[in-house]
Amino acid sequence: MLVHICCSVDSHFFLQRLREDFPEERLVGFFYDPNIHPYGEYRLRLLDVERSCRKLGIELIEGPYDFERWLEAVRGYEKVPEKGVRCEICFDRRFETSAKKAKELGEKRMTTTLLMSPRKSQEQLKRTAERFRREYGVEFVSVDYRSGGGTQRQQEEAKKARLYRQNYCGCMFGLRMQREEQGRLACELFSPVGGETLPGSIEERLEMYEKRLDLEERGISYEIVREKFLNYRLKFGWVRQKKRTVPSYILPYSTMKRRYTKGKVEREVAGVYLFNREEIRFLTLERYNRLAGRAYGSIGALISDPPSMEETFGVRRSIGLGPWDLSPVLVVEEIPEGKLEIFIESEHFPDVREKLVLL
Known part of the structure; x- marks a missing residue:
């Protein structure tokens, strides 16, 4: 049959x-x-x-x-x-x-x-x-x-x-x-441009279940546990100056209340440039490379081959942002002077994901 x-x-x-x-x-x-x-x-x-x-x-x-x-x-x-x-x-x-x-x-x-x-x-x-x-x-x-x-x-x-x-x-x-x-984002249909594995994504689950098979083949005991966490998806974003797009990379968990804002970079504190709206931070690509231990030659290279989420969280921590901080962080090759327009459309929401625990 x-x-x-x-x-x-x-x-x-x-x-x-x-x-x-x-x-x-x-x-x-x-x-x-x-x-x-x-x-x-x-x-x-x-x-x-x-x-x-x-x-x-x-x-x-x-x-x-x-x-x-x-x-x-x-x-x-x-x-x-x-x-x-x-x-x-x-x-x-x-x-x-x-x-x-x-x-x-x-x-x-x-x-x-x-x-x-x-x-x-x-x-x-x-x-x-x-x-x-x-x-x-x-x-x-x-x-x-x-x-x-x-x-x-x-x-x-x-x-x-x-x-x-x-x-x-x-x-x-x-x-x-x-x-x-359910009033929820269909995040299963989102795939980042750079192909990185996002928390709570299908790709993360696939990697976990493939690892599970490897553990079973090697006779290693494990459990699958569920955890609640704050999920995030970036839908769209850009930085513009005088109607021209400024190449930029938006770090995950960057969130703006109104999606769109105008303003300028006011000052620099310990290598971090502070915007005068929405608690936005700017980093130069050179500074980002030092913090992440990377050697990206351009913003385009960073977008097409981004670091892991763990590395990204490490960068956010290194500039003083805690685990619950949703302040926008943008990486640019050089800090622009004068008025800027910034648009970030993103969603963050409570979610559940599975994790492997070795016994």
Whole structure:
């Protein structure tokens, strides 16, 4: 039986139940989810599904990540709520590809772990599957493992196996609507120009779960703990003088109340230049290099290859800014004289992230 897999939390318990109820079937997992975005999240979910299937002794096949084709298929339905037409189109694509794969492998039956998801309509899934049964001749096995305490057992198994627990379905449109309802920034869709790993980002989680696999392979004990922290995302920013942009690098956690201000640098204190608005600090690139132990030749080089967040926090500490200080810090090649315009659009918000603790 081919089992379309959407994520490890839904598949781990589901595969265990399938093996109990269909002992005569050889189960083959098929991870085909081009709706998952961004790609780092796709890699993270696949990584955890691979780990889950290894633990269960289930063969796993990865389907193509044809995200662009998926986008084209759902065009025009971006604002439709979850469980609506967009989801049916999404199921169509995944079921059709899964049915083709089952037929290619000579499998006469298929099912999907989407049946475990409380975010999905089982009736909607059955309707979609029935269309492809008629077209491809592959029987769809519809099972309900959610009722009768199944969802609770699923969560217990996920916790026991220390699976990655994603906090959104996977589709970027569903994510945006979910975050809007929560009054939160969809920070999963932000990627910095320089490619640095931001706190609480998908990239940070992916690095952590890759490290987790390495620890398990080496037999090193660990725990995954959650912590609350102040997250931050820079959306947009610039420094201008006489309508010309001044090359600048805005350090993380730089926050302005009104986003836009005018003023000038008033004085220098211990190598830090103080602006007369919004508690803004300026550093020359030379000074920044000394504080960070770097040798950037230009602001462009700093933007395209920024230091780690730990190094950035070190620079903020070295100029007297504490761990709760949101004062803007801007790096420029030379301190401009005269009137300046500064624009910084950013958000900081309470968030939760996971950390590995070695035992």
